[in-house]
Amino acid sequence: MGSYLSDSILLYHDRLVPWDELFRLTKGEGVDVEAERDALRGVLETVAEICESIEPEAREGWYDHARLEDDEVIHPPHVANGYAKLRDAGIVSFGVLEEYEGVELPAFVANIVLQMISRADGGLMTVVGLQAGVAEDIQKYAPEDLKRQYLPRFASGELQGSMDLTEPQAGSDLGAITTRATEKDGEIRINGEKIWITNGGSQVHLVLARDDDTFEESKGTTRGLSLYLCPRTLPDGTKNGVHVERLEEKLGIHGSPTAAMRFDDAKAWRIGVKGDGFKAMLDLMNNARLGVAAQGIGIAEAALSEAVRYSRERRQFGIPIGDQPLMKNMLARMVLALEGSRALLYRTCTLVDVNRAIRRRLDSDEELAEVERNELEKTFERNETRIRLLTPLAKYLATENCDHITRQAIQVHGGLGFMAESTVGKLHNDAIITTIYEGTSEIQVSFALKEIGKGALFVVVEELRKELDEFHEPPLDEYASKVRGGIEKILGASGALMSDFSYALLCAKLLADAVVDVIVGTELLKQARADERRLDLAASWINRTSLEIEANARRIAEGTVARVERCEKIVELAP
Ligand SMILES: Cc1cc2nc3c(=O)[nH]c(=O)nc-3n(C[C@H](O)[C@H](O)[C@H](O)COP(=O)(O)OP(=O)(O)OC[C@H]3O[C@@H](n4cnc5c(N)ncnc54)[C@H](O)[C@@H]3O)c2cc1C
Numbered sequence: 001m002g003s004y005l006s007d008s009i010l011l012y013h014d015r016l017v018p019w020d021e022l023f024r025l026t027k028g029e030g031v032d033v034e035a036e037r038d039a040l041r042g043v044l045e046t047v048a049e050i051c052e053s054i055e056p057e058a059r060e061g062w063y064d065h066a067r068l069e070d071d072e073v074i075h076p077p078h079v080a081n082g083y084a085k086l087r088d089a090g091i092v093s094f095g096v097l098e099e100y101e102g103v104e105l106p107a108f109v110a111n112i113v114l115q116m117i118s119r120a121d122g123g124l125m126t127v128v129g130l131q132a133g134v135a136e137d138i139q140k141y142a143p144e145d146l147k148r149q150y151l152p153r154f155a156s157g158e159l160q161g162s163m164d165l166t167e168p169q170a171g172s173d174l175g176a177i178t179t180r181a182t183e184k185d186g187e188i189r190i191n192g193e194k195i196w197i198t199n200g201g202s203q204v205h206l207v208l209a210r211d212d213d214t215f216e217e218s219k220g221t222t223r224g225l226s227l228y229l230c231p232r233t234l235p236d237g238t239k240n241g242v243h244v245e246r247l248e249e250k251l252g253i254h255g256s257p258t259a260a261m262r263f264d265d266a267k268a269w270r271i272g273v274k275g276d277g278f279k280a281m282l283d284l285m286n287n288a289r290l291g292v293a294a295q296g297i298g299i300a301e302a303a304l305s306e307a308v309r310y311s312r313e314r315r316q317f318g319i320p321i322g323d324q325p326l327m328k329n330m331l332a333r334m335v336l337a338l339e340g341s342r343a344l345l346y347r348t349c350t351l352v353d354v355n356r357a358i359r360r361r362l363d364s365d366e367e368l369a370e371v372e373r374n375e376l377e378k379t380f381e382r383n384e385t386r387i388r389l390l391t392p393l394a395k396y397l398a399t400e401n402c403d404h405i406t407r408q409a410i411q412v413h414g415g416l417g418f419m420a421e422s423t424v425g426k427l428h429n430d431a432i433i434t435t436i437y438e439g440t441s442e443i444q445v446s447f448a449l450k451e452i453g454k455g456a457l458f459v460v461v462e463e464l465r466k467e468l469d470e471f472h473e474p475p476l477d478e479y480a481s482k483v484r485g486g487i488e489k490i491l492g493a494s495g496a497l498m499s500d501f502s503y504a505l506l507c508a509k510l511l512a513d514a515v516v517d518v519i520v521g522t523e524l525l526k527q528a529r530a531d532e533r534r535l536d537l538a539a540s541w542i543n544r545t546s547l548e549i550e551a552n553a554r555r556i557a558e559g560t561v562a563r564v565e566r567c568e569k570i571v572e573l574a575p
Contacts, residue, residue: 003048004051004120005048005116008342009112011531012108013108015530016526016527017108017346018354019036021354021357022354023036026361040105043091043103044116047112047113048116050085050086050089051116051119051121053085054082054120054121055120055121055302057077057082058121058255059426061078061255063254065254065255066247066256067247068259071243071244074201076254078121079255083127083128086117086128091103092132092157093155094110094132095135096136096155097151100139100155101156102154103155107350107352108349108353110132111290111291111293111294115295115297115301118297118299119298119299119302122252122298123254123430124256125291126198126253126256127160127199129288130162130163130202131202133284133287133288133291134154134206136284137271137281137283140280140283141271141283142229146229149235150204150229159203160199160203161203161204161206162197162202162205162259163197163206163284164179164206164207164261165281167195168193168195172443174281175221177210177225178192178219179193179210179263180211181209181210181270182212183212187267188269188270189265190207190230190263190265191263191264192209192263193260194260196248198256198258198259199257200244200258200260200261201257203232204229204230204231205231205242205261206227206229206271207228207230208225208226208278208281209268209277210225214275218275222278223275225278226270226275226276227270228268228277229271230242230263234267240266240267241263241264242261242262242264243261243262243263243264244261245260247259251432251433252426252429252430253430285438285439286387289444290345290391292399292434292437293345295402297338297342297345299430299431299434300398300401302427304331304334304409306409306413306423307331307334307408307413308322310412310416314414321412327412330408334408337405338401339537340397341398343520344393344397344520345398347519351386351390355380355387358376359380382459385455385456385459386460388451388456389451389457390519392439392444392447392448393444393512396441396445396512396516399434399435399441400441402431406424406428407428409424410422410425445509446508448511448512449505452494452515457490457494460515461487464518468480468481468483471529475539476529476538479521479538480522480525482542485546490511490515490553496558496559500561502564503559503561503564507556510555513548514549517545518545521541521545524538525538
């Protein structure tokens with residue numbers, strides 16, 4: 001079906017990403033923007049080609065699991081072969097800076113790479129995604145000697161990484177972590193157990209552990225946690241006390257090894273500030289959340305492409321099923337859900353790139369005039385506030401939509417979709433986990449609510465209004481005005497959330513959905529201005545969501561904490 005390097009991606013790459021601004025900030029006024037942009041397009045073309053070539057083996061080998069042999073994890077052939085192709089093309093650990101021998105791709109491009117890998121092989125994506133994320137955290141927080149020791153080997157693809165947070169009693173609540181880090185005679189040792197660690201056989205583990213000296217007083221909180229780099233092989237070549245206890249059997253992404261880990265007096269090095277590990281881990285998690293959003297979009301693209309193809313081939317009642325009005329509506333809604341998710345992810349990634357570029361300029365240009373420096377600092381802070389709200393929303397939207405789109409793709413296939421060998425069935429099984437790891441959907445909307453409580457909604461809305469004011473011509477101005485109406489309804493309803501925190505939490509999904517609807521509506525209008533073929537997409541999104549925003553806003557504004565009690569009473573009726 002459609003090429004991995006789709007028109008939707010190229011629309012952003014060619015027209016909507018502000019490359020001029022980005023490259024001038026990072027590379028100075030003399031930069032050849034065209035050449036830089038073309039080089040990134042070349043990367044995307046290469047990755048699209050590789051991913052298209054690995055898709056058949058990944059589908060064929062979908063049931064193949066990773067194996068555990070003598071404490072070593074062996075990837076199934078489709079993951080090992082796919083990884084080798086990407087590594088040989090130099091497309092792994094893509095956030096590593098050039099000074100550590102990396103390719104340093106912008107977040108926008110890196111996440112499209114992850115999206116394409118996910119479209120071909122959702123399991124392989126977890127290996128590559130974590131490798132990139134762990135390397136970025138080392139780059140940001142580790143001392144220089146560790147960076148020099150590890151980063152070039154990440155960049156070459158020799159090393160892979162894992163992120164070790166979860167314990168049996170500490171899932172969403174990382175304050176419950178009890179893995180212990182003890183410091184003695186200048187050496188740090190880790191003891192404890194972690195579960196469900198993706199690619200647990202990797203050489204480099206970033207472990208979130210509780211420091212021994214503040215263990216009792218910090219228990220139950222995220223204070224007193226530090227982040228540790230814990231290799232499976234020590235620099236002198238001896239084996240460290242990092243063991244893979246077992247690999248789990250799962251519903252999907254079988255190619256991605258999910259390990260129970262035991263740390264037995266394992267030697268480790270602290271990265272970042274002692275007691276501040278949760279903050280460093282949040283950085284890694286926020287990057288990873290964008291990566292999982294990209295994974296959701298990639299898997300959904302694969303399912304949608306299968307569904308559209310089948311709807312054209314399969315004939316019932318003398319016509320292709322795709323010609324039935326109900327089916328047309330179903331497929332159109334799947335495209336809307338996919339493109340809405342994409343719009344929010346690409347908008348967020350672009351903002352991340354702008355802010356990285358601003359930070360780099362601020363840190364590197366000592367001759368920056370005072371006025372310009374202050375202005376850039378202000379923009380940076382505002383953008384950070386927006387990114388903190390947009391990131392959980394992007395993960396929530398893309399992964400919930402992925403779950404829905406892949407399920408609908410099974411429906412389009414009828415009974416064939418339910419057969420064990422059905423591609424869309426496999427894709428749906430792969431989709432489910434995206435709403436769970438890197439923070440469940442409930443945790444994402446709770447995070448978003450927290451940011452809204454701190455004032456982020458006002459900053460986001462101010463930017464949206466500015467963008468909407470730029471639509472002067474019909475019919476876009478009419479839709480812009482509808483989105484503005486939605487914003488007013490959200491702001492009007494949000495006051496009701498102040499009355500009670502439990503009630504606010506109860507409404508977190510309603511609010512998140514409404515906020516997502518106006519952000520995506522604005523973004524789709526920008527797409528329609530750049531490419532008029534996308535007007536129907538924007539119009540349909542805005543017409544449909546205007547009604548939903550109104551309903552959500554009324555639901556929020558007219559309710560009280562009594563609704564929480566009503567839920568409790570209803571649950572008591574459960575069998
Ligand atoms: C395949 C797989 C790979 C994974 N990879 C890794 C990895 O590499 N590294 C790692 O550290 N972890 C990993 N995990 C763990 C994953 O991050 C956790 O499963 C996830 O964070 C949820 O924790 P939990 O499973 O304990 O669920 P729980 O926290 O027990 O949650 C159960 C349910 O309660 C809801 N819930 C919990 N708290 C709240 C709240 N405050 N408000 C509303 N609802 C709430 C959740 O949304 C969920 O629906 C992986 C898990 C899986 C299944």
